[in-house]
Amino acid sequence: MQSKFIQSGGLLFTIAYAAFIVWIYATEPRTFSEVTTGVEIAAGTYEINPEKFNSAFNLFRREQFRAAREEWQQADPAQRDPRTQFYIAYSFYREGWGRIYFDQGLFRQGVETVNRAIALSTGTTLVIDDPDLQMHTAAELKAELEQGLESNWGDVNPLKVFKRRK
Amino acid sequence: MPSTNRSRNVALVNFVVLPFLFLTVALLGGLRIGDESRTLIFVPPPLVTLLLATLLMLLFIRGGLIRLHKWISSELSPLTNIAHVWMFITIFFASAQAFNSVLPESGLLHWLFSFFFLWTLWNNQFSSFDARRLLRSLAILFGTAFVLKHMLFASLYSPDGGWLKRLAGSLMQGVALGTFDAPPFSPATGYIAFFTLVIFVAGLVLLAFGVDPVSTHTLVNEGRQLPASERVPIDDAILDNERQ
Numbered sequence: 001m002q003s004k005f006i007q008s009g010g011l012l013f014t015i016a017y018a019a020f021i022v023w024i025y026a027t028e029p030r031t032f033s034e035v036t037t038g039v040e041i042a043a044g045t046y047e048i049n050p051e052k053f054n055s056a057f058n059l060f061r062r063e064q065f066r067a068a069r070e071e072w073q074q075a076d077p078a079q080r081d082p083r084t085q086f087y088i089a090y091s092f093y094r095e096g097w098g099r100i101y102f103d104q105g106l107f108r109q110g111v112e113t114v115n116r117a118i119a120l121s122t123g124t125t126l127v128i129d130d131p132d133l134q135m136h137t138a139a140e141l142k143a144e145l146e147q148g149l150e151s152n153w154g155d156v157n158p159l160k161v162f163k164r165r166k
Numbered sequence: 167m168p169s170t171n172r173s174r175n176v177a178l179v180n181f182v183v184l185p186f187l188f189l190t191v192a193l194l195g196g197l198r199i200g201d202e203s204r205t206l207i208f209v210p211p212p213l214v215t216l217l218l219a220t221l222l223m224l225l226f227i228r229g230g231l232i233r234l235h236k237w238i239s240s241e242l243s244p245l246t247n248i249a250h251v252w253m254f255i256t257i258f259f260a261s262a263q264a265f266n267s268v269l270p271e272s273g274l275l276h277w278l279f280s281f282f283f284l285w286t287l288w289n290n291q292f293s294s295f296d297a298r299r300l301l302r303s304l305a306i307l308f309g310t311a312f313v314l315k316h317m318l319f320a321s322l323y324s325p326d327g328g329w330l331k332r333l334a335g336s337l338m339q340g341v342a343l344g345t346f347d348a349p350p351f352s353p354a355t356g357y358i359a360f361f362t363l364v365i366f367v368a369g370l371v372l373l374a375f376g377v378d379p380v381s382t383h384t385l386v387n388e389g390r391q392l393p394a395s396e397r398v399p400i401d402d403a404i405l406d407n408e409r410q
Contacts, residue, residue, distance in 0.1 A: 002174055002177075003173055003174055003176075003177035004243075006174065006177040006178055006181055006182065007177060007181045007249050008245060009182070010177075010178075010180075010182035010185065010249070011181060011245075011248065011249050011252060013182065013186075014181075014182070014185040014186055014189060014252065014256070015252070017185075017186065017189050018189055018192075018256070021189060021192055021193045024193065024208060025196065025208050028206075028207075028208050029206060030203075030205040030206055030207075031205060031206065032206075035206075
């Protein structure tokens with residue numbers, strides 16, 4: 001009876017271990033911290049670091065966008081939190097926005113990040129209830145970023161300088 | 167009581183320890199450490215290693231290391247059969263990854279090593295083997311490949327210029343070494359490969375000598391404890407059998 005128990009227990013344990021190995025080779029983590037983050041995601045226990053998030057938030061309010069992004073990336077290393085990704089995209093927007101021209105590189109990264117935020121919030125509309133922001137949904141932010149990437153005659157309109165950053 | 171303990175230990179080795187060891191080889195066989203970044207790099211087994219592993223499995227069966235007719239039988243319980251098939255699968259992937267750990271990752275050397283492995287394993291298919299000789303031969307095969315890849319060629323590829331690189335440079339002046347290029351890995355990769363091979367060979371040794379519930383040694387010992395009147399007919403029967 002006991003050897004039956006060892007057989008079935010051993011089989012289950014080694015199959016779980018094999019699944020872990022397949023997962024490792026499929027995801028190819030580069031560091032041990034990526035391995036632990038991946039395990040947390042798989043187990044459904046992944047959470048962002050709230051301290052890093054708040055510190056990034058303060059930097060964002062002080063318009064230190066690059067530093068804010070660094071902190072947010074550390075708060076959400078697996079890029080799994082739609083709210084954090086939204087704020088990262090917003091920081092790309094604010095940093096890339098200019099009265100004369102928009103920084104295309106930053107806007108492009110912003111679109112990429114906001115698309116990730118939208119993908120992560122499947123089934124619900126991502127709404128960020130923050131009074132300091134003028135765009136509260138990922139869709140609005142995406143539209144604004146995409147407009148900034150388009151070239152049209154409006155770009156040479158001198159009244160464009162009076163346009164306000166959102 | 168000792169027989170109960172023995173059956174428990176055999177089950178533990180057969181269904182937990184051995185698959186765990188072989189899966190660990192499957193995990194570590196493709197692990198490399200980047201030279202400068204010190205990041206983990208997982209190299210999945212190339213197709214040629216699956217072919218080499220297939221040939222090695224055939225050798226294991228021929229050499230009696232894997233007794234397929236005993237492992238999978240209608241007389242065994244379904245769970246035991248499944249557990250044995252699972253062990254067979256883990257040995258296969260461990261073999262593939264053991265080859266992966268000693269094969270250069272790319273370039274001409276990768277194909278040279280693959281060819282020599284194929285040649286050796288193909289030749290061995292036609293030799294007579296028992297488990298002991300097979301294990302000895304495999305230990306030497308993997309040991310040689312390990313020394314070549316992780317000691318000699320690692321020195322050849324090292325960015326700071328190992329002793330072999332300087333020697334090859336002076337011997338092969340004017341000959342392009344482009345085809346011998348390989349990605350440089352941290353020295354930790356060699357240590358990982360060494361322990362991977364040690365675990366693989368240890369697993370095979372355990373498989374060959376440690377898991378048979380009724381080993382020849384046990385039978386001989388039990389036979390010796392029989393009274394002389396019972397032992398003589400058994401010895402005669404064995405001798406008759408050998409004469410036939």
